Amino acid sequence: MSRDPVSGPVSTNRPETAIAQSRRRAAEDSTLLSPDREGVFAFEEFIDGLPFLSPREANAMKLAGGELFDNLIRHASPLDGDSIRLRAAKRGSGPYLAFFFKSPRFAPYALAHAAAREGGQDPVEEPFFDPAIGRWRGIGLLMCRNLSSGLYLRSGARVDRIYISFRLG
Amino acid sequence: MTQLSISEKDEGDRRTLSLSGPVNSYTYTELQDKLSAALDLASTVVVDLEKVTNLSSAGVGVLMASLDDAEAAGKRLVLQKPSEIARLSIEATGFGDRFTIVMSAREL
Numbered sequence: 001m002s003r004d005p006v007s008g009p010v011s012t013n014r015p016e017t018a019i020a021q022s023r024r025r026a027a028e029d030s031t032l033l034s035p036d037r038e039g040v041f042a043f044e045e046f047i048d049g050l051p052f053l054s055p056r057e058a059n060a061m062k063l064a065g066g067e068l069f070d071n072l073i074r075h076a077s078p079l080d081g082d083s084i085r086l087r088a089a090k091r092g093s094g095p096y097l098a099f100f101f102k103s104p105r106f107a108p109y110a111l112a113h114a115a116a117r118e119g120g121q122d123p124v125e126e127p128f129f130d131p132a133i134g135r136w137r138g139i140g141l142l143m144c145r146n147l148s149s150g151l152y153l154r155s156g157a158r159v160d161r162i163y164i165s166f167r168l169g
Numbered sequence: 170m171t172q173l174s175i176s177e178k179d180e181g182d183r184r185t186l187s188l189s190g191p192v193n194s195y196t197y198t199e200l201q202d203k204l205s206a207a208l209d210l211a212s213t214v215v216v217d218l219e220k221v222t223n224l225s226s227a228g229v230g231v232l233m234a235s236l237d238d239a240e241a242a243g244k245r246l247v248l249q250k251p252s253e254i255a256r257l258s259i260e261a262t263g264f265g266d267r268f269t270i271v272m273s274a275r276e277l
Binding site: 037040041044045055056059060062063066070127129134135136137140142143146147 | 263
C-alpha cells in the first residue's frame with residue numbers, strides 16, 4: 001500500500017495475470033522412487049493418491065509414466081544416487097510427470113534409439129512378437145505415444161530430466 | 170494394492186480367471202503361467218479384468234500372446250468387464266479390435 005499525496009492510501013494490488021493465476025492454481029506433489037520392484041508399486045500408489053487428477057488423467061499417467069519408469073529401471077541403472085525423484089503436476093495446459101535422475105547410460109541409450117528411428121533402423125518402432133524371448137515388444141512405446149501429448153529428455157551435467165505431458169481429461 | 174491375485178473358476182469347458190490388482194512388469198509372469206495352464210485345459214478362457222488396477226504393456230503382451238495361442242489351437246480367449254485403466258491400456262495399443270470383450274458371462 002502506498003500513499004497518494006492528495007487522496008491518501010492507494011492500493012498497489014494489480015489484477016492477477018493469467019500466468020500468476022495458473023501458478024496459484026497449480027497442483028503438484030513429488031516423491032522419491034527406488035529403481036526396483038518396490039519403486040514400481042510405489043509409483044502406482046503415488047499416482048493413485050494424487051487428488052488433482054481426473055480418473056482418466058490418473059490412468060493415462062499410470063500407464064505411460066509406468067512404461068517410462070520401467071525403461072529407466074532397465075536402461076538407466078546403475079544410477080548416480082539411489083533413487084529417482086518424481087514430480088507430478090497439473091497446470092492449465094494439462095498434467096505432466098517429471099523424472100529427475102542421473103545416469104551415465106540413459107541419455108546415450110535414448111539418443112541411439114532416436115538416431116536409429118530417424119534412420120529407419122529401430123527394430124522396436126512397431127510392436128512385434130519376439131520369439132527369442134516369447135514376448136511382444138514395442139507395446140510400451142506405442143502406449144506412451146498414444147497416451148501422452150509430449151515427451152522429452154534433457155540430459156545435464158548434474159541431473160537428467162524426462163518430462164511427459166498429458167492432455168486434460 | 171501391490172499384489173496381483175488371480176482366482177480360477179471352472180464351468181464345464183470354460184475357465185474364468187478373475188484378476189485383482191496390478192498387472193505390471195513384476196506380476197505379469199503369474200498371469201502368463203495361469204493363462205497358459207488354462208488354455209491347455211479349457212476350450213474357452215475368460216479373463217475378468219474388472220478389478221485390475223493397472224495393465225502395463227507387459228500385461229497386454231501376455232494377453233496378445235495368449236490370444237494368438239488360443240486362435241492357433243482353435244480355442245477362445247475372452248476379456249470380461251475391463252476396468253477403466255484396462256480398457257484404456259488396450260485401446261492405447263490399437264489392439265482393441267482383436268479381442269472379444271464382454272460385459273458379463275451371459276454374453277458368452
